[in-house]
Amino acid sequence: MRPRLVFGIAGIIVFTTLVMINFSQSINSYVDFEQAAEMTGDRIHVVGIWDNSEPAFFSSETMQFTFYMKDESGNSRRVTYPNPKPNNFEQADQIVVIGEMRGDTFVSSDMLVKCPSKYNDTTNPEFTELD
Amino acid sequence: MIGILGHVTLSLAFVSAILATWFYYRAAQFGAEKNESIANAFFYVKGALTLFASGLLVYLIFTHQFQFYYVYNYTSSDLQNIYLWAAFYSGQEGSLLLWILSSFLVGLAIIKWTSPTYRTPVMVFMGMTQVFLLSMVSGFPMPWDGNLGASPFRTLASEMPNAPVFLQNPDFVPSEGSGLNDLLRSPWIIIHPPVIFLGFAMMTVPYAFALASLWKRKYHEWIHVALPWTLGANLCLLTAIFLGGYWAYVTLSFGGYWAWDPVENASLVPWIFGMAGIHAMLIQKKHASSHKASIIFAILAYVTIVYQTFLTRSGILGESSVHSFVDLGLYNQLLIFMLVVAVIGVAFLIYRYRELPEPKKESPVLSREFMMFSGSMVLFLVGFVIILGTSSPILGRLFVDNPTPPDQQFYNNWSLPFGVLIGLMTVVTQYLWWKRHDLESLSAALIKPTLAASVVTVLLVILIDMRNLAYMVYLFAALFALVGNGMVMYGLLKKNPRRAGGTLTHIGFAVLMIGFLGSAFDRPMVDSQTRDYNRAVAAGQVYDDDGFPENQPVKFVELERGKPKLIDGRYMVTFLSAEITENKRPGEQEYEILFEEVESDRSFVMHPTVYPMLSNSSPGAVEWTVDPAVRSGWNADIFMYVAGSSLVEREIERMNREDPGQFQSIDQLGPQMADHDPDITEIRIKRNGTAQIGEYIISFRNFIYVDEDELPDNSIIGVKADLLLEHRETGESWEVHPEYILTRDGDSQYAFNPPKNLEFTDGSIRFKDVHPDTDEIGLAIRGIDGEPEQEWILLAAEHKPMISVVWLGTFLLMIGFSVAIIFRWSDQKKREKQKIGDRELAGNGQSEELTVQVIKEDDAKPA
Numbered sequence: 001m002r003p004r005l006v007f008g009i010a011g012i013i014v015f016t017t018l019v020m021i022n023f024s025q026s027i028n029s030y031v032d033f034e035q036a037a038e039m040t041g042d043r044i045h046v047v048g049i050w051d052n053s054e055p056a057f058f059s060s061e062t063m064q065f066t067f068y069m070k071d072e073s074g075n076s077r078r079v080t081y082p083n084p085k086p087n088n089f090e091q092a093d094q095i096v097v098i099g100e101m102r103g104d105t106f107v108s109s110d111m112l113v114k115c116p117s118k119y120n121d122t123t124n125p126e127f128t129e130l131d
Numbered sequence: 132m133i134g135i136l137g138h139v140t141l142s143l144a145f146v147s148a149i150l151a152t153w154f155y156y157r158a159a160q161f162g163a164e165k166n167e168s169i170a171n172a173f174f175y176v177k178g179a180l181t182l183f184a185s186g187l188l189v190y191l192i193f194t195h196q197f198q199f200y201y202v203y204n205y206t207s208s209d210l211q212n213i214y215l216w217a218a219f220y221s222g223q224e225g226s227l228l229l230w231i232l233s234s235f236l237v238g239l240a241i242i243k244w245t246s247p248t249y250r251t252p253v254m255v256f257m258g259m260t261q262v263f264l265l266s267m268v269s270g271f272p273m274p275w276d277g278n279l280g281a282s283p284f285r286t287l288a289s290e291m292p293n294a295p296v297f298l299q300n301p302d303f304v305p306s307e308g309s310g311l312n313d314l315l316r317s318p319w320i321i322i323h324p325p326v327i328f329l330g331f332a333m334m335t336v337p338y339a340f341a342l343a344s345l346w347k348r349k350y351h352e353w354i355h356v357a358l359p360w361t362l363g364a365n366l367c368l369l370t371a372i373f374l375g376g377y378w379a380y381v382t383l384s385f386g387g388y389w390a391w392d393p394v395e396n397a398s399l400v401p402w403i404f405g406m407a408g409i410h411a412m413l414i415q416k417k418h419a420s421s422h423k424a425s426i427i428f429a430i431l432a433y434v435t436i437v438y439q440t441f442l443t444r445s446g447i448l449g450e451s452s453v454h455s456f457v458d459l460g461l462y463n464q465l466l467i468f469m470l471v472v473a474v475i476g477v478a479f480l481i482y483r484y485r486e487l488p489e490p491k492k493e494s495p496v497l498s499r500e501f502m503m504f505s506g507s508m509v510l511f512l513v514g515f516v517i518i519l520g521t522s523s524p525i526l527g528r529l530f531v532d533n534p535t536p537p538d539q540q541f542y543n544n545w546s547l548p549f550g551v552l553i554g555l556m557t558v559v560t561q562y563l564w565w566k567r568h569d570l571e572s573l574s575a576a577l578i579k580p581t582l583a584a585s586v587v588t589v590l591l592v593i594l595i596d597m598r599n600l601a602y603m604v605y606l607f608a609a610l611f612a613l614v615g616n617g618m619v620m621y622g623l624l625k626k627n628p629r630r631a632g633g634t635l636t637h638i639g640f641a642v643l644m645i646g647f648l649g650s651a652f653d654r655p656m657v658d659s660q661t662r663d664y665n666r667a668v669a670a671g672q673v674y675d676d677d678g679f680p681e682n683q684p685v686k687f688v689e690l691e692r693g694k695p696k697l698i699d700g701r702y703m704v705t706f707l708s709a710e711i712t713e714n715k716r717p718g719e720q721e722y723e724i725l726f727e728e729v730e731s732d733r734s735f736v737m738h739p740t741v742y743p744m745l746s747n748s749s750p751g752a753v754e755w756t757v758d759p760a761v762r763s764g765w766n767a768d769i770f771m772y773v774a775g776s777s778l779v780e781r782e783i784e785r786m787n788r789e790d791p792g793q794f795q796s797i798d799q800l801g802p803q804m805a806d807h808d809p810d811i812t813e814i815r816i817k818r819n820g821t822a823q824i825g826e827y828i829i830s831f832r833n834f835i836y837v838d839e840d841e842l843p844d845n846s847i848i849g850v851k852a853d854l855l856l857e858h859r860e861t862g863e864s865w866e867v868h869p870e871y872i873l874t875r876d877g878d879s880q881y882a883f884n885p886p887k888n889l890e891f892t893d894g895s896i897r898f899k900d901v902h903p904d905t906d907e908i909g910l911a912i913r914g915i916d917g918e919p920e921q922e923w924i925l926l927a928a929e930h931k932p933m934i935s936v937v938w939l940g941t942f943l944l945m946i947g948f949s950v951a952i953i954f955r956w957s958d959q960k961k962r963e964k965q966k967i968g969d970r971e972l973a974g975n976g977q978s979e980e981l982t983v984q985v986i987k988e989d990d991a992k993p994a
Contacts, residue, residue, distance in 0.1 A: 004493065019516055019545070024530040026537035027523050042682065045535045058775065060925075063685045082683035084775040084925050102679040109683055 030096070032071040037101040046106065047096050050089065051076045058084050069095060069106070079106045086113045134199060137187045137284030138270045144180035145262070145269035145279075147173045152258030159251035159346070167251055171242060174254070177261065178235040185228050188283050189219050198304045200290045201225065201283040207310035214311055217320040221311055223444060224268050224283035226324060231264045233325070233332035241336065246963060249353060252343035253336070259475075260335050263468040267461050281461060313716065313744040313756065319378040323371060327398060330367030331436050334401055336360035337408060338433035338476070341426040345479040350422050350488055354412040355962060357429065359955040361409050364432075366948040368402040373941045384757050384772050386929050387650065388937065391542040393448050396521045397439030400514045404432040407510040410503045413633075418500040420490035424507055430476035431511075435518065437472050441465040447524055497570060499563040506556050509549065516545045547605055550644055554608035557637040558615030564633075565619060580615035595652070606648060612641035632951030639943030646940050649767075649933025655686035656699040656769070656928040687774050687927040695727075699930060703727040706924050707736070709778045718743040718782070722773050722924060724760075737762060739772050741779055753786055755779055765935055771928035778922065785812060813899065815907045823859075825915050830855045831908060835868060847873045847880065852898050852908055856889075856915075865891055869898035869910075889915065 028045050036044045048071040050056065056067035065081040067089075079097055086092075092113040099108035154170030157163070188201070192215050197203045205218045205225075220229040238257050245253060270282025278285075287305070288297045296303050340357040344350050375395065376388035389395060408428030414421040442448055445462045494501045519526060520537045527534025562568060562576055588607040597603060616637040623631045657665070665684035667673045673681040690696055690706040698704050707723040714721065719742040727734040739760040743753045759772035773779075816822045816831045823829075837849030849872040857864040869887040873880055886895035894914020901908055 002493065015512065019519060022541065022544070023519055023523075023526075023537060026520075026541035027527045027531060028535045029531045029533045030535055043538060060689055063687070082685065084687070102675075103677055105677070107679070107682075 032073040033075045033077045033101065033106060034073065036106065039101075042100045042109065043098055044100055045096055045098050046071055047094060048072060050092065050095060054078075056085065056089070069097065077101075077104060077106050079108055081108050081111050083111075086111060089113060133187055133191060133196070134284045134286060137184055137191075138282055140180050140184040140187065141265070141269045141282060141284070142271045144177050144184065145265040145271050147177035147180060148258060148261045148265050151177055152255060152262055155251050155254040155258050159255055159343075170251070170254065170258075174235075174238060174242070174258065177265075178232075178239070181228065181231050181235060181265070184284075185219065185232060188225065188228070189216070191284075192218050195308070196304075197306070197308045198286050198288070199283075200285050200287050203287055203305055203308045205308070205311055207308040210311055210316075213318070213321060214316055217315070217324075218311055220324050220328075221315055221320065222283070224281050226328070227264055227268045228283065229324060230328040230331055231261060231268075233328045234261055234264065234335060236329075237332045237336060241339075245356060248347070248349060249340060249343050249356065252346050253339040256339035256342050256475075257335060260472070263464070263471070267464050267468075280464060310745065313742070314382065316716070317378065317382055319374060319382075323374040323378060326367055326374060327371035330364050330371055330398070331401075333360055333364035333367055334405060334433050334436055336364070337405070337429035338472075341429035342476065342479050345426065345483045348483070348486065350426075351415075351419070354415050354425055355955075355959045358409065358412050358416070359952050359959060361405055361412065361429070361432075362948055362952045362955060365402055365405045365409065366945060366952065368398050368405070369941065369944055369948065372398055372402065373938075373945075377938070380770075380934070381761050382758060384759060384774075384927075386653075386759070386770050386772075386931070388934070391517075391520070391539050393439070393521045393536075394443050396517050397436075397443050400439060400517050400521075401432050401436045403510050403514040403517070404428055404435055407507040407514070408432055410507045410510070414500045414503050414507075418490075418494070419488070420494070420500055421504055421507075422488050423484075424504065426480060426487070428507065428511070430480065434469070434473045434476060435514070437465075437469045438518075439521070441469045442521060497563065497568060497573060499560060502556065502560040502563055506553070506560055509552055509556065513546070513549045513553075516549075517542065547601060550647070551605050551608040554605075554612035554641060554644055557612050557640060561616055561619045561634060561637060565622075577615070580611055580618060583614045584611035599651075602648060602651060605644070609641055609644035609648065612644065613638065616641060629950075629954050632947045632949070632954055635947030635950060636944050637947075639940050639945075639947055641940075642936060642943055643940030646933045646935075646937030649931065649936065652932050654699075654930050655684065656702075656771075656930050657685065657688050658696050658698050659700065661685050661688060662700075686929075687925050690724075690924050690926055692922040695725075697729065698928070701729060703729055704926070704928075706922075706926070709776060709922060709924065711778075711782075712740075714740075716742045717745060720776075720778055720782075722776070724771070724924075724926065726769075735762065737769070737771060741773050741776065743782075753783065755783075763935055767930055767932040768934040769928060770931050771926060773924050774927045775925040776923065788812065788814065812912045813909065814912065815902065815909050818906050818908075820907075824912055826859055827915055828857045828859055829910070829912075830857070837870065837872070842872060843874065843883070845875045846883075847875055849873070850901070852910070854896065854910075863891075865889070867896055869896050871898040871901065871908075886911070886913065 028041075028043060030045050030047045031039070032048075033046060036046050046069070048069040051068035051070040054068035054076070056065070058065045063082065065083060065085045067079055067081075067085075068076050069079045070076045081097070089095075094114040096112040096114070097106060097108040098110040098112075099106055101107075151170050151173035154166050154173060158166035158170055191199055191202050192206050193212075195202065195206070195208045201222055201224055205222045206215060210218065218225070220226045234257065238254065238261075241250065241253055241257060267280040268282055269278075269280050270285060271279040273279050288301055288303070291297065337357045337360060340353045340360075344353040372395070375398075379385070379390070380388040405428075408425060408431075411421050411424035411428050415425050445465050447462075496502075520541055523534050523536045558577070558580060559573070562573060568576065584607055587610050588603065591597070591606060592603055597606070616634055620631060620634045620638060623634055655665075664673065668681050668684050671680050671682075675681055688696060688698060688704075690704065692706050692708070695703045695705040703726075705725040705727075707725050709720060709722050711718065712721040713719050719740055721738055721740045724737045724739070725734060726737065737760040740758040741755060742758065744756050745753070757772040757774070759770060761771075762769040812824060814822050814824065814829075816829065818831060818833060821828055821830045832853040832855060835851040835853050837851060839846075842849045849870060851868040851870045854867045854869070855864055856867060867887055867889065870884065872883040874883055882900070884898045886897035888895045892915055894912070896913075897911040899909035899911045
């Protein structure tokens, strides 16, 4: 074996290992609030829907948007978000908040709002007009 | 009828594509010119049919035939003509058509300009990709299971046969379409998608050439022809990436040109692999080595295009992308397409691998071929990392269940060291490319750029107070690349500017590196109090009520109308006005925000807008979105958008108050809003019912019939509403009796119902209409919509350094690519001419030696 080839292969093995380790650390699982409470790190992803039985409001004092979210297991928790209410918040059929649990509050740094017809994928539009 | 015609046309195009591929195969395998002309004929027919089908689709769009799923889903009758054009490729099916059309153009060019040696085998692979693409839109009837692919000509009724409306009336045609997504209603949609699909189509060429070379065992010559095509594909992809990045930057609120979104990565990775391929081909050209790498990268570039198409269009990315497409049931076809393209590539490669030419001896480390080869490998690794991240929904399962996409940090952390490495390598390789060097002479040559880059780096680090070591190293590498390549360029311009393309791209890359670094220094533009707060947050000194540390900085400021605030320590910023202007869209609001520089007299006004996304909204819940304003400067941009405002809140309240049930569909909300006077509130109120408006409670007590004597002539009936207005806090009340008189004028009737002015305030109430079925009346109320409240906005503004430098770098890269394409293209033409000349000479028996040489270069050793 030529030394340069050995060197190259070793380099690629080391590189691939590093990338894979880093990759595995950069991704997370989507979890629910109870699992999130037991996890460490501040990039925990929780999926859920807006719990509209509780008020959702932006406070210009704390500059935070506060709402309640029901995760996929049905747990409802208070969530804070350091930005104004996303414009399409009310109709979101799914919300992903990214952050960490602090006591009973989920403090999020990012929020992804997925809307039912965001990309014109109306597979079942409602026709109210029947003529 | 047109629908059936469209189906038939695309199905025939699909069949022609298969036949063309088959006859190209016969021509390539068994020769015979007849085969090739038949194949060409089928290829032209396929192109003509696709063109015709596209024309039909455009016709359906322009004539608003909403019974078609595609037309219903992406257009509406109020759409401007340019967006109707764009709607042709705004959806997934249409964009595939556009891809097919682009590939057809590329195929024509190949038929015209490629030498016979490679022409037919190359066209086999070009044809094959066409078969797959057409299968996805053909709607070809399959004996066992409905239609093949998702035809753009399928009807709504066939798409949802069980919808109640179609069960009731199978011929139902919606009166209005759901409209083009508001975010796509931007002039950029005219240019961005065609360029990207042209890039995709052109990237098929190196793939086809690589496979043709393996098939025909002609491993040398193909790169000369494939090189300009690969450069062209890369130029297109780069242009498309730039257009997409710029579009995102000026219209979306995330405030950047790049977000490592899977769809963005889908064009970046093929670009990077294309680049690796270009370098490998150049080595092969100059040094007759790295044949394997040229072939592998050419295959890889196209396979990644198909792979990323699979990722973004199969629905597999689901939540992880903001603009992945919806699954159209093409999953299997896409998977097969990808597997076939990949398996054919790999199989050919393995089959011929042992036969591929190998360099006789190893090149020294300090040779251009070794450095360029290493460069290709580094580019390959970059692409690999990005593919890995993009594939997280699949590959992430190796590590966790239900994987999320990686943080952007993953991409950023890897691109920084790679950027440094590439920056340094460009200089070394460029020096070696133009001149042979040993270690000593190279070191001597590199002293100047090293010194210059070091000095500038140190100065900049001090000047902008850079504390991050990684950034310092990166900055040095970028400046080193800039100076080093710049010096090469200087020498070249004097001697041989035609060949300067490559060097110019490296300078462009260096400029880009510097520009990218700017994004590390983005800062929110806030007032000094918020800035101090953010500093405290960053230092971990702020705790919330429950004793947890706050970790989120505040990125926006609240501005009250007319009250200036000092932000970013540099500008007095005043919210001047907010108005519903409806300049571009119904309901659009424009804000005027004045910036006055405190240290000079300079001032400017920025106009961010906010608008309801009617195409995505349902009548009850209107979705609002922002259109940012950007002020570009040489060294920094100001990027801003209105994150919230009193006007938006008022409009939301108004829309909720106005009975949303009255709107038949979302799109009718558009025109109605266009006529709407924001000062007027319309309500419906029942007899003996009450309604709250602003500070007042309105009670509708009864109708008062007007005596016939009091009515004007020709009146049929007259009625007044007996209203009582009560101020909620003071309890003061007033009676108001607006009237509604139905008059006759000849055969037509019309209502006479002037607004009744209010005595206690500047306002009026108009008795709009009567609804006997529900015992309600409609009122239009002006002027008592509460006290004029304080108007405010939440302004999110960002200072973004060196955005212009990023654009500059991109332009330099584009120019560099263009120069290189022209040079390589004419170089290839010259080569072909010379070959013909040589043959003629050889035919006269005058220069046998030359002919032998040419043949040697053209044919590999036999198996």
